[in-house]
Amino acid sequence: MVQSLQAKExxxxxxxxxxxxxxxxxxxxxxxxxxxxxxxxxENLKHLCRHIRLxxxxxxxxxxxxxPTTRPNCHPFIHSNWMFMxxxxxxxxxxxxxxxxxxxxxxxxxxxxxxxxxxxxxxxxLGAGADAYPIAATVRTLTTLTELVSTSGTTExxxxxxxxxxxxxxxxxxxxxxxxxxxxxxxxxRRHHGAMAEQHTSVCRHRQFPNP
Amino acid sequence: MVQSLQAKExxxxxxxxxxxxxxxxxxxxxxxxxxxxxxxxxENLKHLCRHIRLxxxxxxxxxxxxxPTTRPNCHPFIHSNWMFMxxxxxxxxxxxxxxxxxxxxxxxxxxxxxxxxxxxxxxxxLGAGADAYPIAATVRTLTTLTELVSTSGTTExxxxxxxxxxxxxxxxxxxxxxxxxxxxxxxxxRRHHGAMAEQHTSVCRHRQFPNP
Amino acid sequence: MVQSLQAKExxxxxxxxxxxxxxxxxxxxxxxxxxxxxxxxxENLKHLCRHIRLxxxxxxxxxxxxxPTTRPNCHPFIHSNWMFMxxxxxxxxxxxxxxxxxxxxxxxxxxxxxxxxxxxxxxxxLGAGADAYPIAATVRTLTTLTELVSTSGTTExxxxxxxxxxxxxxxxxxxxxxxxxxxxxxxxxRRHHGAMAEQHTSVCRHRQFPNP
Amino acid sequence: MVQSLQAKExxxxxxxxxxxxxxxxxxxxxxxxxxxxxxxxxENLKHLCRHIRLxxxxxxxxxxxxxPTTRPNCHPFIHSNWMFMxxxxxxxxxxxxxxxxxxxxxxxxxxxxxxxxxxxxxxxxLGAGADAYPIAATVRTLTTLTELVSTSGTTExxxxxxxxxxxxxxxxxxxxxxxxxxxxxxxxxRRHHGAMAEQHTSVCRHRQFPNP
Numbered sequence: 001m002v003q004s005l006q007a008k009e010x011x012x013x014x015x016x017x018x019x020x021x022x023x024x025x026x027x028x029x030x031x032x033x034x035x036x037x038x039x040x041x042x043e044n045l046k047h048l049c050r051h052i053r054l055x056x057x058x059x060x061x062x063x064x065x066x067x068p069t070t071r072p073n074c075h076p077f078i079h080s081n082w083m084f085m086x087x088x089x090x091x092x093x094x095x096x097x098x099x100x101x102x103x104x105x106x107x108x109x110x111x112x113x114x115x116x117x118x119x120x121x122x123x124x125x126l127g128a129g130a131d132a133y134p135i136a137a138t139v140r141t142l143t144t145l146t147e148l149v150s151t152s153g154t155t156e157x158x159x160x161x162x163x164x165x166x167x168x169x170x171x172x173x174x175x176x177x178x179x180x181x182x183x184x185x186x187x188x189x190r191r192h193h194g195a196m197a198e199q200h201t202s203v204c205r206h207r208q209f210p211n212p
Numbered sequence: 213m214v215q216s217l218q219a220k221e222x223x224x225x226x227x228x229x230x231x232x233x234x235x236x237x238x239x240x241x242x243x244x245x246x247x248x249x250x251x252x253x254x255e256n257l258k259h260l261c262r263h264i265r266l267x268x269x270x271x272x273x274x275x276x277x278x279x280p281t282t283r284p285n286c287h288p289f290i291h292s293n294w295m296f297m298x299x300x301x302x303x304x305x306x307x308x309x310x311x312x313x314x315x316x317x318x319x320x321x322x323x324x325x326x327x328x329x330x331x332x333x334x335x336x337x338l339g340a341g342a343d344a345y346p347i348a349a350t351v352r353t354l355t356t357l358t359e360l361v362s363t364s365g366t367t368e369x370x371x372x373x374x375x376x377x378x379x380x381x382x383x384x385x386x387x388x389x390x391x392x393x394x395x396x397x398x399x400x401x402r403r404h405h406g407a408m409a410e411q412h413t414s415v416c417r418h419r420q421f422p423n424p
Numbered sequence: 425m426v427q428s429l430q431a432k433e434x435x436x437x438x439x440x441x442x443x444x445x446x447x448x449x450x451x452x453x454x455x456x457x458x459x460x461x462x463x464x465x466x467e468n469l470k471h472l473c474r475h476i477r478l479x480x481x482x483x484x485x486x487x488x489x490x491x492p493t494t495r496p497n498c499h500p501f502i503h504s505n506w507m508f509m510x511x512x513x514x515x516x517x518x519x520x521x522x523x524x525x526x527x528x529x530x531x532x533x534x535x536x537x538x539x540x541x542x543x544x545x546x547x548x549x550l551g552a553g554a555d556a557y558p559i560a561a562t563v564r565t566l567t568t569l570t571e572l573v574s575t576s577g578t579t580e581x582x583x584x585x586x587x588x589x590x591x592x593x594x595x596x597x598x599x600x601x602x603x604x605x606x607x608x609x610x611x612x613x614r615r616h617h618g619a620m621a622e623q624h625t626s627v628c629r630h631r632q633f634p635n636p
Numbered sequence: 637m638v639q640s641l642q643a644k645e646x647x648x649x650x651x652x653x654x655x656x657x658x659x660x661x662x663x664x665x666x667x668x669x670x671x672x673x674x675x676x677x678x679e680n681l682k683h684l685c686r687h688i689r690l691x692x693x694x695x696x697x698x699x700x701x702x703x704p705t706t707r708p709n710c711h712p713f714i715h716s717n718w719m720f721m722x723x724x725x726x727x728x729x730x731x732x733x734x735x736x737x738x739x740x741x742x743x744x745x746x747x748x749x750x751x752x753x754x755x756x757x758x759x760x761x762l763g764a765g766a767d768a769y770p771i772a773a774t775v776r777t778l779t780t781l782t783e784l785v786s787t788s789g790t791t792e793x794x795x796x797x798x799x800x801x802x803x804x805x806x807x808x809x810x811x812x813x814x815x816x817x818x819x820x821x822x823x824x825x826r827r828h829h830g831a832m833a834e835q836h837t838s839v840c841r842h843r844q845f846p847n848p
Contacts, residue, residue, distance in 0.1 A: 044680075048669070070284060244468070263447075263451065
C-alpha cells in the first residue's frame with residue numbers, strides 16, 4: 001500500500017472523476033487532499049507528492065458510478081484518526097441507499113458530507129465498532145450489506161476492495177458477492193506483517209510500526 | 213423575481229460559497245448552471261447572462277451554513293419541471309437531518325445528490341404533492357418542519373424565504389419560526405399577478421403567462 | 425461543423441485537460457463556456473447542450489501540450505465577433521513563443537489572457553487582417569509560422585487543423601509542415617457551400633446563411 | 637512574515653480571487669499550493685495548514701486587478717529555489733506589459749505560465765541577477781519599472797509590497813511611485829535579524845538560520 005503515486009496517476013488516464021490523497025503525519029487525524037480535476041493535470045498534487053514523505057498514505061483515483069464528481073465524494077474518507085478508501089460498488093445503490101444510511105449511528109451521521117455508497121459504508125463500519133474491533137466491524141457490515149443487496153432485487157454485485165487504517169495498522173479487504181472482486185495489490189515491507197482471515201473475505205493487516 | 217443578475221452579483225461580494233443560475237427555456241425541464249467559484253470571477257457566467265434572455269430564471273449566491281461548497285449543494289435545485297431556491301436555515305440541521313430526509317419519498321430520494329437542508333426540503337415539498345397543490349404541499353411541509361425544529365431542543369430558528377416554480381407559475385414564500393424571516397423582494401410585471409396566503413406564511417404567486 | 429457534441433464528448437475520454445464551447449446567438453459576440461474539468465463529468469455542460477440550439481457552435485476538448493490547464497487556455501478563443509479553435513502544435517513552442525507573440529499587434533495583445541500557442545496564433549491572424557481578408561490573413565500567418573518553426577532548430581512539426589468564424593462564415597483549415605496534419609471532418613448542410621483553396625493548405629469555407 | 641495563515645484567511649473574506657501557499661520543506665525547491673476558490677471554503681487548505689509545520693512559508697489571498705482568476709495567476713510564484721509574492725500594481729499594466737515581459741531573459745521566459753504583472757516582475761528580478769545579488773536585482777528592476785510607468789502616460793501608481801526568498805534568506809520590499817505603498821507587517825523572531833536599505837525602498841532581510 002506504500003506504493004508510488006505515479007503508478008496511480010498512470011491509471012488515472014481513465015479514472016478522471018476526481019482523486020484524493022490521505023496521509024498520516026505527526027497528528028492523529030490524517031491529512032486529506034481531494035480534487036475534482038483529473039490527477040494528471042493537477043500541479044498542486046505534484047508539489048504535495050514531492051514534499052510529503054510519510055510511511056502511510058492512501059491515494060485514490062475515482063471513476064464515478066453515478067454520484068456527482070465533488071470533493072466530498074472523492075476517496076479517501078476520514079473520520080477522527082480513521083481513513084478509508086474503496087474500489088467497488090454496493091449493488092444497485094439507488095435501491096438500498098436509505099437502508100445503508102440507516103446503519104450509520106447518529107454520532108457518525110454528521111460526518112456524512114457526501115452522497116457516495118463508499119462513504120456510507122465507511123461510516124457504517126465505524127458505527128459497527130471499528131475502534132475496538134476493526135476486522136469484526138467490517139465483516140459484520142459486509143454481512144449486512146450482502147443481505148441488503150441480495151434481497152433488493154438487483155443482479156448487480158457487491159464488490160468491496162478496500163483499505164482501512166487507524167494510523168497505526170493498515171487493513172486491506174477484498175470481498176465480493178454476485179461477481180468477482182476487484183484486484184488488490186499490496187507489498188509487505190520490513191516493518192509490516194500480514195494476516196489472512198475469513199471465508200469470503202480476504203483481510204490483510206499491516207502493522208505500521210514494529211511490535212515489541 | 214425577474215430581476216437583474218447584476219444586482220445579485222453585487223451581493224455576491226460576501227456570498228462567495230458558490231452560486232447558481234436556473235432558467236426555463238423551450239424545454240419543460242429547466243436549465244441549470246452551478247459553480248463553486250464566486251460569481252464575480254466566473255467568466256462563463258458573464259457569457260451566459262449576456263446570451264440567455266428568458267422570462268423566468270432563478271439566480272442564487274450561496275453563503276454556506278455548514279455543508280460543503282459543492283455544485284450539488286448550490287441553489288437552485290431542479291427536479292423534472294420544478295425549480296427551487298431557498299434563503300434561510302432549518303433549525304440546527306445536524307439534529308433533524310435524518311427526520312427531514314425521511315420525509316422524502318423513495319421516488320424523489322434518488323434526486324438527492326447533495327447534502328444541504330434546502331435540497332431536502334425541496335424534495336420533501338415535491339413528495340408532499342407539489343405537482344397537484346404546490347402551495348398546500350409547501351405549507352404542509354413547513355408545518356412538519358416547525359414541529360421537527362421545535363421539538364429538537366435547539367434555539368436556532370427555522371427561516372424559509374424561498375422561490376418555487378413549475379415553469380409556468382412562480383411561488384414565493386416567506387416564513388419563520390423562532391426568528392425573523394429573511395427579506396424577499398419581488399416585482400410584479402405586466403404579465404404577473406400575485407396572491408397572498410396563510411397566517412404565518414407569505415405566499416406570492418406569479419403566473420408567467422397571461423390568463424385566458 | 426454543426427455536429428453533435430456527444431461525439432466530441434466520447435473523444436473526451438482521453439482529452440481531459442479542459443474543454444470549451446463557443447456559440448453564436450443573437451449577439452455579434454459569441455458566447456463562451458470553458459471549464460478545466462473533463463467534459464464528461466460536467467453537469468453544467470449537459471444542461472447547456474440541452475438548452476442551446478444554434479446553427480453554429482464550436483466544441484473543443486483539450487489534450488494539453490505543456491501549457492497549464494486553465495480556462496483561458498481552453499479553446500475556443502474569442503475576440504469581438506471572431507471565434508477560433510485549433511488542433512495541432514506550433515513546433516517547439518518554447519523556442520518561438522516570443523517571436524509569435526511579437527506578431528500580435530498592440531490592439532490585440534490585451535486580449536491575450538492565456539499562454540497557449542493557439543491563442544497567440546489566433547490573435548496573430550486577427551492582427552494580419554482577418555476582418556477584411558480572413559483566408560489571406562490566415563495563410564500569411566501560416567507562412568510566417570512556417571519560417572519561424574523551420575529556422576528555430578526543432579524537428580517538431582507545425583500542425584494546424586483549425587476552425588475560424590466571424591459569426592457569418594465558417595473557415596476550416598488543415599495545414600502541416602514537418603509532419604502530417606490532424607484530420608478534419610466537416611459536413612456541408614443545406615445552407616452551406618464549401619470552397620477549397622491553396623497548395624499546402626486546405627481551406628473550407630462555409631457560409632451560414634443562404635446566398636442571394 | 638512567519639505569520640499565521642488564519643489571519644490571512646480572515647482577510648480572505650474580501651480577497652476571493654484565488655489564493656496560494658508556498659513553503660520550504662526538505663527540498664531546495666519550495667512546495668506550492670494554489671487554488672481559484674476562496675481560501676475560506678477550501679477544505680484542502682485546512683488540512684495542509686494543520687499538517688505542514690515549517691519555519692518559512694508564504695501565504696497570499698488574491699484580489700485580482702484584471703487578469704483572469706487561474707491557478708498560474710495566483711501568488712506565490714516559484715522558480716527553482718526562489719519564491720515571490722506581491723501586493724500592489726504596476727501602473728496601467730496594459731500599457732507596459734510587453735516592455736516588462738521583454739525584461740525577462742529567454743532562460744526564464746519558459747517559466748512564465750501565467751499572465752499577471754507580478755509574475756513578470758518576479759521573472760525580471762531573477763533575470764536581473766537575483767541569484768547573486770537579490771537586493772540589487774530587485775532595486776534595479778524597480779528602477780526600470782518606474783521609468784516604464786512614468787513614461788507610459790498613465791496616472792496609475794506603481795505599488796510594490798513584496799516578499800522574496802531563496803529558501804535561506806527572506807527579503808521584504810515596500811516601494812511606491814505615484815502613490816502610497818501598501819502596508820507590510822513583519823515580525824523578527826529569535827533566529828531572524830533584519831536590515832534596512834535604500835532611499836525609496838524599504839528592504840527587510842531576514843536570515844532564516846542562525847549565523848555563525
